[in-house]
Structure formats: C-alpha cells, structure tokens
Amino acid sequence: MQSGDTPYGEFEFIVVSNRLPVDRVNDDDGNGSWRRSPGGLVTALAPVMEKADGAWVGWHGAADEALESFDHSEIRLVPVPLSAEEVEFYYEGFSNATLWPLYHDVIAPPEFHRHWWDSYRKVNERFAAETAAVAAEGATIWVQxxxxxxxxxLLREARPDLKIGFFNHIPxxxxxxxxxxPWRRQVIxxxxxxxxxxxxxPSDASNFLRCVRRxxxxxxxxxxxxxxxxxxxxDYVSRAExxxxxxxxxxxxxxxxRPDIIERSQEIRRELGNPRHILLGVDRLDYTKGIGHRLKAYEELLADGLIQVEDAALIQVASPSRERVEQYRLLRxxxxxxxxxxxxxxxxxxxxxxxxxxxxxPVEEMVALxxxxxxxxxxxxxDGMNLVAKEYVAARTGNRGALVLSEFAGAADTLRQAILVNPHDIDGLKSAIRGALDMSASEATRRxxxxRRQVLQNDVERWxxxxxxxxxxxxREDLLV
Structure with missing residues (x-):
C-alpha cells in the first residue's frame, strides 16, 4: 500500500471494478485493439470520467498477463494482473461460488474454503494498492x-484523504x-x-445495517x-442507502x-410463423433467474390446453455464464x-x-426481440435489479405489451404496473402468464x-x-451525537 512519503497520483475520480470497461478484439491479421464494453455502468460513468480526469482500475480479462496503464476514449485504464490460480480461487471460487449464492438467498449452496478467502483478500489488497497509487489528493473513488x-x-487505511463510495449491484x-x-466481520x-x-x-441497506449491529x-x-x-x-461516518x-x-x-430494427422485429415474428402471441425470456444462464420455474409453468399451460403452439411461442435467450463452474454446467x-x-x-x-x-x-438484436x-x-x-425488465419497457415506444415480473427482482419496487408474481408459485405464475396474454389493449397501454414514464425519468445517468x-x-453529524 501507499506510504505517507509516496507522491499522490494524478486522477481526481477513479472507478474500481473487477473488469475494465473494455474488451480486447483482434482483426483478421491478428492485431489486437480495445473496444468499449457494452453496458449501462460504462455508459453512465464514461462522461463523468472524461470531464473529471478519470481513471478506471480493473482486470483486463486475461490471466497471467501484466499490462501497463493505457488510455482509451480519454480515460486512463489501470490493469490489475490476476494469475490463473487467482481467477479460479478469487473469482470463480470466493466471488461466484461463495458470495454469489450466499447473497442470493442460498438458492444454491455456497461453498466456504479458506484458500478461496485468502485469494480474495490478496486480490482486494492488490486492487486497493493500484488505486491508491494513481489517486490524486482528496480524489473520489467509486468501488463497484x-x-x-x-x-x-484498505483504501481508507492507506489514504484517509480519499472520498470513498461503494455500490453493491447484487442483493x-x-x-x-x-x-x-465465516468471514462475516471482515467483509462488513x-x-x-x-x-x-x-x-x-431499501431492504438490502436494512439487511446490511442489521448485520453491522449484530x-x-x-x-x-x-x-x-x-x-x-x-x-x-x-472516527468517521459511513452511510448505507x-x-x-x-x-x-x-x-x-x-x-x-430505427427502421431496420423494426423490420427485424417483424422478421422474427414471420420466422416463428406469425403466432398471435410471442413470449420472451432474456437471462444469463444462472440459477437465480428462475428459468426452470418459467419453463415448468409454460409446460403446464400447454398440457392444460390454456396455450396452443399454433397461437403462442416462447423465445428463451439464455446467454452463457460461468461455464467452468459446476453448478452452471448442471443448470445448462x-x-x-x-x-x-x-x-x-x-x-x-x-x-x-x-x-x-x-x-x-448484440443490443440491436435484443431490442428487435x-x-x-x-x-x-x-x-x-x-435479483438485485434486473435491467432486462427496464430495457423491455423502454423499448415499447407504442405503449403496448405486458411485463410479468418477479417480486424478488429489484425492478419490482418501481415497476409496480407490471404483473407481479412469486415465481415459486407455479399456479400463480401460470395465471399471470395467461392474464398477460388476455389483457385488453387499453389495460396494457395504461400499465x-x-x-415507461418511470423508466424514462430515471435513467442510468441520473443514478x-x-x-x-x-x-x-x-x-449528518448531528444524528450521531
């Protein structure tokens, strides 16, 4: 970590995340370059970073490779190296086989291994050291x-002059x-x-504060x-909101x-035989997404004769996810x-x-869907939020269509006009799907x-x-007197 004698860095605003906001691409001749990653976080923060002399600290995606810092789209990128063993223990292990299932209500059993924790701690120390080294005096740091x-x-101990924020994207x-x-105190x-x-x-913040007290x-x-x-x-004050x-x-x-995307959406319907109804699921192939519950409900609707394949088709996009983790191979x-x-x-x-x-x-095909x-x-x-639900709503410029939304997704807090469901209740899920198909045009438009008004007024930049x-x-210091 940075000592008191080490000069401050030059960057006033730094984002710290597991991955850098770029992907490596190779042309036909094998020459490599970098392309900005898709995603709302990058879109939201890139303008802020460009104005504020910003840097982004993160892993560049390749194991056992060390890169020097470089500039991309007016942002300084600071790669943090990870070994193949660290990818296995820190990322696939502690992050995604310990924390991910634990934080998602133990839908799958978490695994607790001390060597995974040791790797997680060491990698976090490396991220903190890289960040402290490039931060200007009094810089703002946003850890993701x-x-x-x-x-x-770790940053506060090394650089108490910094303003430090953290955002937890999952529950x-x-x-x-x-x-x-086992390491509950250390994480808090x-x-x-x-x-x-x-x-x-708000319930996530309340859960965290209960753990702080306990x-x-x-x-x-x-x-x-x-x-x-x-x-x-x-002493200092930390807030959770x-x-x-x-x-x-x-x-x-x-x-x-866009006319070409509208035409592509019509082409999708023709490719499916122009059914009366198209239902869509878009998820990472993850056990938290309830894909199995959705398929069970749909199968029973077919078996009950409440849906006919001549009238309706379900498109299920299940993008690959963590395929080296056993739970995900079994789920597939x-x-x-x-x-x-x-x-x-x-x-x-x-x-x-x-x-x-x-x-x-690509996002163009997703919008067509x-x-x-x-x-x-x-x-x-x-689900922490589920941005697919918000993307679907934003794309429905004609104010038609219906959203069946799990009450266990963060989006349910604000998209109250969706048909909210408990996905564990298969009968209730079947009823919600049938209700969405039978909803009148006027009711669908009103909802x-x-x-759409809620989503359009609260975009990622506003967040x-x-x-x-x-x-x-x-x-507010007066609250702690």
Whole structure:
C-alpha cells in the first residue's frame, strides 16, 4: 500500500471494478485493439470520467498477463494482473461460488474454503494498492460490486484523504443468511471503509445495517454508522442507502425507433410463423433467474390446453455464464433437457413451443426481440435489479405489451404496473402468464405508459449523478451525537 512519503497520483475520480470497461478484439491479421464494453455502468460513468480526469482500475480479462496503464476514449485504464490460480480461487471460487449464492438467498449452496478467502483478500489488497497509487489528493473513488468488498477499508487505511463510495449491484442477504459466512466481520468492516455504501433496494441497506449491529456491535442511526478510525486516525461516518440502478434509456429508445430494427422485429415474428402471441425470456444462464420455474409453468399451460403452439411461442435467450463452474454446467443440462422434452411433446411440423437460444446477442438484436415480444417474462428467484425488465419497457415506444415480473427482482419496487408474481408459485405464475396474454389493449397501454414514464425519468445517468452527489454531501453529524 501507499506510504505517507509516496507522491499522490494524478486522477481526481477513479472507478474500481473487477473488469475494465473494455474488451480486447483482434482483426483478421491478428492485431489486437480495445473496444468499449457494452453496458449501462460504462455508459453512465464514461462522461463523468472524461470531464473529471478519470481513471478506471480493473482486470483486463486475461490471466497471467501484466499490462501497463493505457488510455482509451480519454480515460486512463489501470490493469490489475490476476494469475490463473487467482481467477479460479478469487473469482470463480470466493466471488461466484461463495458470495454469489450466499447473497442470493442460498438458492444454491455456497461453498466456504479458506484458500478461496485468502485469494480474495490478496486480490482486494492488490486492487486497493493500484488505486491508491494513481489517486490524486482528496480524489473520489467509486468501488463497484461484491468482488471488491474489502477495498474500501484498505483504501481508507492507506489514504484517509480519499472520498470513498461503494455500490453493491447484487442483493445483500438477511442477517440469518449472511451469518453463515465465516468471514462475516471482515467483509462488513471492509464495506464500512466507504463513506457511502449504495444498494439496489431499501431492504438490502436494512439487511446490511442489521448485520453491522449484530456482528460489530456498532450503533446505527438513520442509516449512518460511526466507525472508529484505524491507528489513531479520526472516527468517521459511513452511510448505507438505496440507489436503484437503471439503463441507458435513450440508447434503447433510439434503437427501438430505427427502421431496420423494426423490420427485424417483424422478421422474427414471420420466422416463428406469425403466432398471435410471442413470449420472451432474456437471462444469463444462472440459477437465480428462475428459468426452470418459467419453463415448468409454460409446460403446464400447454398440457392444460390454456396455450396452443399454433397461437403462442416462447423465445428463451439464455446467454452463457460461468461455464467452468459446476453448478452452471448442471443448470445448462437441466434447462436444455426441459426444453427438449417440452418441444418433443408439443411441437408440430410448423410450430415450435420454445425457441431456445444459448447465445449472447448484440443490443440491436435484443431490442428487435423486445419489439417482437407481446409478453416479457422476468421470473428471477432473487435479483438485485434486473435491467432486462427496464430495457423491455423502454423499448415499447407504442405503449403496448405486458411485463410479468418477479417480486424478488429489484425492478419490482418501481415497476409496480407490471404483473407481479412469486415465481415459486407455479399456479400463480401460470395465471399471470395467461392474464398477460388476455389483457385488453387499453389495460396494457395504461400499465405500460406508467412504467415507461418511470423508466424514462430515471435513467442510468441520473443514478450515477444521484450517488456521486450524495457521496459528496457527507454525513449528518448531528444524528450521531
């Protein structure tokens, strides 16, 4: 870590995340270059970083390779090297086989291994050291997500002059579940190094503060915690609040109005035989997304005769995810087996019950699918937000279509005009799907107009500005007297 004698860095605003906001691409001659990654976080923060002399600290995606810092789109990128073993232990292990299932209400059992924790701690130390080295005096640091929960405290110990924010993109579990983590104190202490800790939902912030009280014995007043400074440094206040993330609304709207994408949406309907209804699911192939529950409900609707393959088709996009992790390999086998069984039972020569697509698609194709779909199915068993739900709403420029949305997704807090469901209740899910198909045009328009207004007024840029503005405000010291 940076010592007191080390000169400050030059960057006033730094984002720290597991991955850099670029992907490496090779041309036909094998020459490599970098391309900005898709995604709302990059879109939201890039303009802020360009104006504020910003840097982004993260792994560049290749194991056992060290790169020098470089500039891309007026942002300094600071690659953090990871060994193949660290990718296995820190990322695939502790981050995605310990924290991910634990934070998603133990839908799958988390694994607790001390060598995974050791790797997680060492990698977090490396991220913190790289960040401290490039930060200007008094810089603002925004650390992103569950892979880097120890970084805030490490930064505060090394550079108490910094303003530190943290945002947790996934849920934070109830105390009774979080209690299972052997390193529960260390993780909470790591997060409390931040001046402001952001969560997707108010319930996530409340869960975190309950854990602060229970496992550290610290007083909490109106979402603020007074924390003792390390090694004689002054006490400080850490706050935990909800900042629901959103999407790049204008990009989705612009794409939805493009003639070629509108034509592609019509082509999709023709390719499916122009059914009366198209239902759509778009997910990473992850056990938190409730794909199996969705398929079960759809299969029963077919078996009950409440849906006919001549009238309706389900498109299920399941993009590849963490395919080296055993739980995900088993999930893929389970989902593809269910799709094969359903199609084998209900397909006709002309019609397919489920069009299953195990691919990732560019945003243009996704918007065409949103336009083609009459009903969007978001049946997550637990989700921090689920931006697909918001993308579907943004794309429905004609204010038609229906959204069936799990109440366990963060998006349910604001998209209250969706048909909210408990995905564990298969009968209730079947009823919701049938209700979406039978909804009158006037009712669908009323609901979609209200949801679109909410999404259009709260885009990802507004989210980032709200968080950074609150970070700069500082704590209300009068609440802790």
């Amino acid at each position: 997500d569950y892979q880097l929960q120890l970084v805030p405290k 934070f579990p109830p105390l009774e579940i979080y209690a299972q983590l 202490e790591g997060l409390l190094g931040a001046d402001l800790i952001g969560f997707q939902r 496992f550290l014995g610290l007083a909490v007043r109106q979402q603020q915690v007074q924390v003792k400074g390390a090694d004689g440094s002054p 909800a900042f629901p993330i959103s999407i790049d609304v204008q990009r989705i709207v612009d794409l939805a109005n 086998e389970e989902v593809e087996g269910a799709v094969g069984r359903i199609n084998g039972t209900y397909d006709t020569i002309k019609n397919t019950a489920i069009r299953y697509l195990h691919h990732s698609y 949103y336009l083609a779909a009459d009903v969007m199915l978001v049946t997550a068993l637990r 979609m107009r209200t949801m 980032s500005k709200a968080f950074l503005s609150e970070l700069q405000k500082g704590a």
